[in-house]
Amino acid sequence: MASFNLTPSDPSMFILMGIPAAHVLISIPFSMFYIIGLLGNFTVLFVVGKENSLHKPMYLLICMLALTDIGTSTSVMPKALCIFWFNLKGITVGGCLTQMFFLHAVSVMHSAVLVTMAFDRYVAICNPLRYTTILTNARIAKLGLVGLIRAVVFILPAPLLLSGQPFCANHIILHMHCDYMAVAKMSCGDITVNRLYSLVIVFVVIGLDLTLIALSYGLVIKAVFRISHKKAHKKAVNTCTAHICVILTSYTPSLFSSLTQQFSQGIAPHVHTILANLYFIIPPMLNPIIYGVKTKELRDKVVKYICRM
Template identity: 50%
Template sequence: MSGYNTTDFTDSTIFILQGIPGLEAVHAWISIPFCTMYATAVLGNFTILFIVKREPSLHEPMYYFLCMLAVTDLVLSTSTLPKTLSIFWFNSKEIDFSSCLTQMYFMHCFLVIESGIFVAMALDRYVAICHPLRHSTILTNPVVAKIGLAVVIRSSILVLPTPFLARWWPYCLTNIIPHTHCEYIAVVKLACGDIRISSYYGLFVAFFVTGLDVFFISVSYTQILRAIFRLPTKDAQLKTFGTCGSHLFAILAFYIPALFSFLTHRFGQNVAQHFRILIANVYLLVPPMLNPIIYGVKTRQIRDRLLQLLSHKGT
């Protein structure tokens, strides 16, 4: 293992991911729920992709966005969890600087992509509920493709400066990262220069993306709720509200832990370090695990296709 102190970081420099400081003795136990959530996320999201690809009747905007979300969740959880498990199981804590920056970029890039997809899905629900007769003419396949491309381009551009800013600083104090993965601010805090530019840019991206996306999602669901209360029957209101309520739960399960983790890393000095790191892992694992259940199993068309597939295999 390389020394813990360095004077000049290059591409070959090794960082040491510490895991969850203070909970090293129970890393093996913590790995059990982490591994279970990851396996559930992988199985659930691959199932969504398989069913939508297999069923031509599901080739509609809502399910295209759901597939985008599934791919995003797979990349997001896979960008960090395998390395985290290698720390817990094999004490494999070393990661070279370039790999660390790559992990950092993919993790934050796909977090922003996931936020953008939630906005796109809120737009789809708004059009489907508030303008049902125009849904097929507004959200055509080319429009869906353009929305997906715009989400990816926005994320790529906004997150691209982060690894370059992280590489820019001199690292001369320590190469121990008190974390399970290369979270942006956890890495740049190790620099011995003035990191205010990095910190300000991270704050800008977080508040710009979260603020803008939450605003559009809020506007969409406010209009959706108004439309729900205008439905003629109570049953129709409850059914539509139940669907939208589960979608809102998925959105909150993504934004609340992410914002909590982001803010406590910068301002929560009184929050226990191991708790901050656990929350940082939760927002990378829980949404990818929940999304296939909330958007997939609770969606009748996908649930019916899944049951048909299972019953066919059982015969």
């Protein structure tokens, strides 16, 4: 295969090292998780699209989340599986920058959807009488468009900054995907601007989005404690449970992977690679399951279509 003839000094290619051994065995759970995630998210999109009763802001947001989950896993897994199955480790510089752009842009969009969902839950609990007037389908679509524009504007500088960098002879990337800082660190030039850009993106996107989510849930918790009726109290808590679970599955693997990279003494590089890739397949697999289990109306419609089949 062509990838076998690649050398680390080939100026037109990067080499994604992946995991050094047992590729075929490790590919089995990765491919299973990826397929389950695709099936789950496409099922959500199909059911919501077919059922007029589900054409509501909450379910439109779930569809947006499903689309970002599909985009996240598909940005990484096809190439990762090519490495696992065929040892095709080579990727062109242009291909690497393209993958990096789509991967990070979809991740930023995913974060924006989670913020919008938190706002949706805040309005549903703290201002239920005005919910239908505040959050219409058209407004949700506009918020989704704003999130998409934000993702493109924030991430577009990444490949532009790297495309002008001179890369050293060693073109080996330890991961199975093109991460921004992993590519930047291969540059022979000054990457101070790249580091500052990365910090700004983390602070503005992750920091701001988590702050907004925390603020929304702070107001939700405050409103819940004011509810004296136990049944209403339980309903309010159940309304937020699915979204809280999705937040945990989305941010926890990313945080855990970052911490292991910061405190990596004694941890093998392939462990970092596995953890980094689990972040791209575990949340997309779990999110449709969480909403399918915790959202009764969606669950009933999915069961109906499964029974028909």
